[in-house]
Amino acid sequence: MLNFRKLLCRPQVDDWSPLAKFFFADEALNTVAAELDAFDNRRHPERCQQLVAKLRSCQDRVLQIIEEMLSYLFPDPRDRAPRDYRVKFPDDVLHDSFSGQLWFAAECLAAGSNIVDRDFESDALRPLAKSLSRHVDELRDMLKLQSLKNPSVYPEKVKNALLVFDHLFAEFELNYVSTMVPVKTAREYELQLEMVVLFSETLIRAKKKGLITEEQIETCDPTIMFSLPRLAIVCGLVIYPDGPLNMDRPQENMCEMLRPFRRLLEKIKLLLLTLDDNEMSTLESKLSSSLESDFSPEEVSLFSDFCLQRKTGERPSTEASVLSPSPVVTVLSQPTVLQNCKQGCDVENVCPEISAIETPDESSCVPIDDSTVSTAGHFVCSQTAPRIRYRSSNDLIHRLFVCIAGIADQWQSTYPSDLRVVLKTIFHPVIDDEDPSGKIFEEAGQVARRPGHPEETGIDAAEPSDLQHVHVVSWVPDEECDSCSLCQVRFSFVRRRHHCRCCGNIFCGRCTTNFVPLPSLGYAKPVRVCDQCFEFLSADTVN
Known part of the structure; x- marks a missing residue:
């Protein structure tokens, strides 16, 4: 009975309604699944891998159409299962074939397979995977029957089944991804958002100071990826x-x-x-510059030591290796210098840099006399010790550049996912895609050109450049026409209706025997047209 209904009530190939597209996508999925079941993977392993890839592609297509139905029937996100947990996933988890991968994993778990090295987690996920797999099969049968009855109507039973699928799929998605990859906690996500705010404030400040231009942001200049994390370290500190x-x-x-x-x-x-305004500006200019600094091999190897210590589980002694001065520079912690400070000798002759104490609230400096050296000598040395280790201001700026750039580069290699999330949040903010007027416009579809799915059609298969020049043709409803618009022969059980893709009128099979492509209407391949339109198009082509 079902095959007979498929023969008589089969949807039109160029019907772009979700249920009609689902019919052909589900047929393609069944064809690939049947071929894979009857295939001997031991004799032809390469062909088996191709069929598995094709099967997952078909599953992606089916789930995309189901998602389209859910978005159409439930435009309010509050009516569906929440997806807020996705912000805690690594950015490389969500991709175009993510839904199909989850469905394939649910089928494997329901069949008794286990995740590699996760037997306990597989046993915990198996009941949910079986429920999801069973409901998907029931939903596919329900949607296929409805596509044969009336592709433009969604009964209440179908809506409820779609909602149940949405909640089951969301629950399985969260549990499966949490099993496979580390997922951030709510607190970790809040801390990441704080980094987003810091990077955003840094970008605004860099634009005001001219360190980053608007043109670099609009053109997505790759140098921003290196300069912005470096500037964020300075701003954050x-x-x-x-x-x-x-x-x-x-x-x-x-x-x-x-x-x-x-x-x-x-x-x-x-x-x-310890830097003044001019030194800070010089450092920020170097950090935002796209030119590479002249690093010595010793300085570059400092950060590779950090990676080695991280792998071996040792705590990196960063302050001892990166910030240590050159051997010829006198260190303040040496007994001779401390003794000179305690004896009340001329401080300017020993350490010219510590001749004054800079207060945090005032820009002026308070001189140090001999009477205060003995009581405040330790305080003076602790405040200016980092500065006096370097020969000159350029040496200090260069060492700061090496350290800050090294941390930013380590973010690129050690935490690439977190850094990408921060940068994407800044440069690609969330945009509301809803039409403010509340109107929905439909455009004519074209035959899909995806390999492996020649029978699928729809508006989503058209190229974006083609859709800009597509003109919508209104089709005459079937119930408004009982006879052919050209020969006036009445339709019957044997004589079926056929729409002309050019004018939209209804004709019999004898009056629509011509097939021509209509690129201006979104049909790249030949489609059915009536005799009148065919003559008009032929004459237009000759002229």
């Missing part, structure tokens, strides 16, 4: 000290990107606080 780079926070309240570099960031902050 000096300009916005109460933000995510607040070194007074506990270790667990810091973003995961910052925890391995906490001690190094503390040393960098001490050095940054």
